[in-house]
Amino acid sequence: MSAFFLSGNSCPAVKNILILDSEGKRVAVKYYSDEWPTNSAKLAFEKSLFGRTLKSNARTEAEITIFDSNIVIYKFVQDLHFFITGGDDENELLLATVLQGLFDAIALRLRNTIDKREALENLDVIFLCIDEVVDQGMILETDANAIAGKVAIQNMDASATLSEQTISQALASAREHLTKTLLK
């Protein structure tokens, strides 16, 4: 995994993607670089990053900072904090595009109600979205519609994008969503 992060590699690389709640606790995280080898190193990184960015207003536009010689771009919505980390000579706008792609894809799948409760109830969707955005540090897809389309698991034709879903399919998934919540 680490070979991908050597400085000699000129390919853009994502070191991690984090989704934390309003207290800095994990909702879903994915690390691609071995810069943080243990769980405690990861938690320490999340904690100090969360503390550092807590006061900023990253709700309308994504914000950015340099943290531990890494570039971190972050965006908040409701009680969720999204982060993406890249090396300090990475193209900032490129990382921002990846974060935006992930964010919009999740918004599409969760029908625009993005908060911690919704995210936890649809954690499978979140995991799948992250899985479709970055593969072992390499950017896989940045287009939100394409990502959401690939994650559309109720859909028999997996390559169809969300916009191509028929009304009945949308209804079916809505019904499914409802039963899921009721069954809990």
Added chain:
Amino acid sequence: MAQPLVKKDDDRDDEADYSPFLGIEKGAVLQEARVFNDPQLDPRRCSQVITKLLYLLNQGETFTKVEATEVFFAVTKLFQSKDIGLRRMVYVMIKELSPSADEVIIVTSSLMKDMTSKTDMYRANAIRVLCRITDGTLLTQIERYLKQAIVDKNPVVASAALVSGIHLLQQTNPEIVKRWSNEVQEAVQSRAALVQFHALALLHQIRQNDRLAVNKLVSSLTKGSVRSPLAQCLLIRYTSQVIRESANNNQAGDRPFYDFLEGCLRHKAEMVIFEAARAITELNGVTSRELTPAITVLQLFLSSSKPVLRFAAVRTLNKVAMTHPMAVTNCNIDMESLISDQNRSIATLAITTLLKTGNESSVDRLMKQITNFMSDIADEFKIVVVEAIRSLCLKFPLKHRSLMNFLSNILREEGGFEYKKAIVDSIVILIRDIPEAKESGLLHLCEFIEDCEFTYLSTQILHFLGIEGPKTSDPSKYIRYIYNRVHLENATVRAGAVSTLAKFGAMVDTLKPRVFVLLRRCLFDNDDEVRDRATLYINTLGGDGAVVETGEDVKEFLFGSLDIPLVNLENSLKNYEPSEESFDINSVPKEVKTQPLAEKKAPGKKPTGLGASPAGPPSTVDAYEKLLSSIPEFANFGKLFKSSAPVELTEAETEYAVNVVKHIFDGHVVFQYNCTNTIPEQLLENVTVIVDASEAEEFAEVASKPLRSLPYDSPGQTFVAFEKPEGVPAVGKFSNMLRFIVKEVDPSTGEAEDDGVEDEYQLEELEVVAADYMLKVGVSNFRNAWETMDADCERVDEYGLGPRESLAEAVNAVINLLGMQPCEGTEVVPNNSRSHTCLLSGVYIGNVKVLVRLQFGLDGPKDVAMKLAVRSEDEAVSDAIHEIVASG
């Protein structure tokens, strides 16, 4: 590792923190996973259980080996289900579990079936999972499918195969992936944006060691239209690499591919515009004409509503300001409005850029703005600001009053250790380099230690006061501050204060009686160290007017400065073994260690494959010295003067990687060849380097030390030693041939055959040049050092350097030729300047200090003329420096 997954109800309101995972427990979830074994699978329930397992792993929970295996086997059962959603989760789960080799076999057939399925989603994901978990042996079996997948009409499938190829290339099977070149090339032409991006990335990685192929790739793609912005960013990066590598060959004329970069500034995607602008600013020796369009687009970004864009622009401009401050001045107005930016990282970068580009008249206004701004930024940003102010002050010494005031004000405010240390360091540097600032600076420091909570800083300042204080016009006014420390502080600071007092006594005769009284009081201190120091100093100073017989040596040792780097002294003391011979301080190397960390960060964009980085022994001077003195043949060569940086003698990625380190002694030169064998099937024995010194007349080979055995991938060294005339900087060229006995190794057992074949391998030439006899040793205050050097040993002459690409290139060439340390940042040539002065310092063989003042001027459009003034402790050396330049 286990941690409370979800807080229990007692400290949290149930309602507010509802979670579907409330009270989740690993044991229970593992029990639930038994549903995977049901004959009638319930896809939804299985999906939920997988989500729970993933949740646990994501929270940092770990499974034991047994648990992981059990879960893995259970999960493999789920391939029976036809439910797409469930299958999707199964893929993710398998990747998370990263199964062992014998477990992989269980899922291989299922995954291979999915890989050839009609459903695109199955194919794409099965490829990703299989390539992720396979150990390589399987790869030949599925290679055919992967090649097909690369050119699959579904972009998701193609991307999955290409991305997997990128990872495989760097991990287990580079050779197989290299065979896919044709398919990958076809995919580069894909209409799907991301496929194009992935294909380009893979194609470049396949060819990255073939400079010509990369060149061709860039030439053809920069002509056509790459559709995807991400691919375009990659292409810009590859183009800058090509430009960088061809820079040496193209002396005159327009830079190749510059037009392409400039064209990208008009691309519709911001990420491409920025990538191109950044690439232009990072071009070697970029001219202001080339820079202008890039600066213009970055300036537009400065007023964007998106923080990421503003940040990216201001960060790049900040870097440009270091080398081309004039080019950035146009952005000053936009930059000033960023000082109040909500995002403090942006504000700090804006401020420091302004400090770099501002002129003398704007300093006061800027300082006012910064004062308002300092209170609400974090310490680490404050440090950046302090450092920028320090360099500003060195640039405009006349402004020292307001800048020094600013520093002393922020010194009094709240702040952590690192921040305070940065301020104190800055004040110390200003005192040292700006004589007019000395008295006020020292008083600021005195006031600071009156109320300083950091022992380290107090002792540092006291030490500094002891050096600088006695040389001021009225040393007595510092005594009060220092003696106060003896009353009010902890033992460490008290001991430091005692030493400082003694220094005042030793250096200022009029103060001696008063200092003596004060020191006597310290004899009753309750700390041993303080009392001991006081006793020592009272005896050496000889109070009561009694003349004490203390040699100058003692005084020099106690009160003089130490001209040896402390790290080196520490290491030498550690290596010293008690014996008849007492420790000789002159044997401590004086070379300041290079910082390996900083080197790592340097733009080392070379491929770092196995062969490119033969990890030789640690390249510090001490380590070399230890290594060489442990070899009996070289033990009598005396003290090691200098070891060069390793010079590569082979191309990257060849069978044997060899680099050489040149060790210079007074009458000898030792070549240390660091060899790495990169062929797993070979064992090399009796490795030597046959050196032909026919082009190095003054050298005669005296000894060589072969390397007995060189197994795969474990570097070893062989040495060759030459005698040369003592103290003479002899130069010459050496050609090298690696000679060895090669033995075949059975890769399965790792055992070598008994019989070997003698073989040779041609290495590149190596040269001993004049710069090898020069140590890079900086001086902190060049002017002072220059003045104290005897003017009789000065040699001045003028040289014409002929047509040069730029002034900066000429300056660099001369610095490299002499191998000396540039001082006070004079190696940087401001853009567009017609003349430049560069200051160098170093130590020449025979431990002779050398200072050089170079004045460059442009003579006509391209011709560079240079005036070289050398001062050294030995006029013969001054002449020698001139000879180096004359013959270089």
